[in-house]
Amino acid sequence: MIVPFQHLLILACILFLLGLMTVLVRRNLIMILIGVEIMLNAAGLVLVGASALWQQLDGQVMVIFLMALTSAEVSISLAMVVYLNRRKKTIDVRAFDELRG
Amino acid sequence: MATWIFYILGAVAVVATAMAVTRRNPVHSVIYLVNSFFALAMIFYLLGAPLVAAWEVIIYAGAIMVLFLFIIMMLELSPGEEADRQGPGALQWLPVLLLGAALLTCTLLLLQLDPAAGQAVPNWYASPRDFGYVLFHEYALAVEIVSFQLLFAAVGAFYVGRAASREKQPGGQQ
Numbered sequence: 249m250i251v252p253f254q255h256l257l258i259l260a261c262i263l264f265l266l267g268l269m270t271v272l273v274r275r276n277l278i279m280i281l282i283g284v285e286i287m288l289n290a291a292g293l294v295l296v297g298a299s300a301l302w303q304q305l306d307g308q309v310m311v312i313f314l315m316a317l318t319s320a321e322v323s324i325s326l327a328m329v330v331y332l333n334r335r336k337k338t339i340d341v342r343a344f345d346e347l348r349g
Numbered sequence: 350m351a352t353w354i355f356y357i358l359g360a361v362a363v364v365a366t367a368m369a370v371t372r373r374n375p376v377h378s379v380i381y382l383v384n385s386f387f388a389l390a391m392i393f394y395l396l397g398a399p400l401v402a403a404w405e406v407i408i409y410a411g412a413i414m415v416l417f418l419f420i421i422m423m424l425e426l427s428p429g430e431e432a433d434r435q436g437p438g439a440l441q442w443l444p445v446l447l448l449g450a451a452l453l454t455c456t457l458l459l460l461q462l463d464p465a466a467g468q469a470v471p472n473w474y475a476s477p478r479d480f481g482y483v484l485f486h487e488y489a490l491a492v493e494i495v496s497f498q499l500l501f502a503a504v505g506a507f508y509v510g511r512a513a514s515r516e517k518q519p520g521g522q523q
Contacts, residue, residue, distance in 0.1 A: 250351075250352055250469050250470070250471070250472065251351075251352050251355050251469065251470050252467055252468070252469055252470070253465075253467070253468050253469070253470050254460050254467055255355075255356075255359075256396075256470065257456075257460060258456075258457065258460065259359045259362070259363070261452075261453060261456045262363055262453070263362065263363065263366055265449045265452055265453055266363075266366045266367060266370050267366075267370075268449065268452075269370065269445045269446070269448075269449050270370045272445045272448075273441050273442060273445050276375060278375045278417065278420070278421060279375060279378065281417070282369065282375075282378060282379070282382060282417065283370070285382070285409075285413065286366055286369075286370075286382070286385075289385075289386065289389060289409070292389075292401075292405075293389060293392065293393075296392075296393050296396050296398050296401055297396060297470060299396070299397075299398065299475075300396040300397050300398070300470050300471070300473050301468060301470050301471075303471070303473050305475055305479060305480055305483040306483070306487075308398050308400070308401050308475060308480060309480075309483060309484050309487075309488050309491075311398075311401050312401070312404065312484065313491060313495055315404060315405075315408045315409070316495045316498065316499060317495075317498070318408075318409075318413065319408060319412065319413060319499070319502070320498050320499055320501070320502030321502075322413050322416060322417075323416070323502050323503065323505075323506045324502050324505045324506050324509070326416060326417070326420045326506075327505070327506040327509040327510050328509055329420060329424075330420060330423065330424070330509075330510065331509050331510070333424050339424065
């Protein structure tokens with residue numbers, strides 16, 4: 249596929265910003281985790297694109313490690329969500345502000 | 350031809366992600382996100398990474414998103430008490446949209462300045478055989494570390510779930 253690397257970077261940037269906006273705006277814990285997923289995927293897109301640009305496999309290997317990292321992160325954070333939901337009967341982040349100064 | 354497919358898939362990914370971000374019901378947004386991940390997987394395939402494309406579908410769309418669906422169903426959120434059923438208002442969106450537009454503008458300007466960014470991504474294909482060779486020869490230690498990380502994640506998730514169930518019945522058996 250012949251496509252400018254620039255366009256690939258722009259696509260990844262748009263996806264990353266969508267994920268970032270989700271994390272900043274939403275108050276639902278699950279939606280915040282989904283935003284993190286979107287950001288990690290955009291990072292993976294840049295890695296695969298760089299791997300194709302320089303024709304080296306290291307970028308694709310990094311994407312595999314990124315997927316392993318994501319699955320570990322998701323399993324722990326969803327367990328935390330279940331735990332928090334048991335404590336407060338809600339997953340609204342505004343309910344978890346005991347550490348507020 | 351492949352170039353046009355890339356642009357179509359990119360548009361699909363952006364639109365599906367935007368829909369996922371703005372849905373109020375988490376189940377809808379997870380389904381839209383699966384759609385976006387399928388588009389991304391096909392982009393990976395076009396970029397010469399068939400194995401990564403398959404794993405994107407299997408791990409992201411198949412495992413992680415289904416885990417999200419399980420948890421959403423397990424939490425038993427009734428529609429009335431859902432966390433943000435009104436959704437964030439314009440007051441929350443405005444500063445974030447401004448920040449996002451500023452970051453996107455800066456990125457586009459930077460890409461204009463960088464001469465290397467204009468390079469075309471060449472036609473290239475990495476067979477799963479080459480991929481496996483690099484993964485297990487040059488990155489063998491990293492593979493071991495990642496497997497330990499997955500083990501720790503499993504133990505951590507198990508501990509968090511167990512602590513919650515012990516709290517519910519304090520006199521229970523350990």
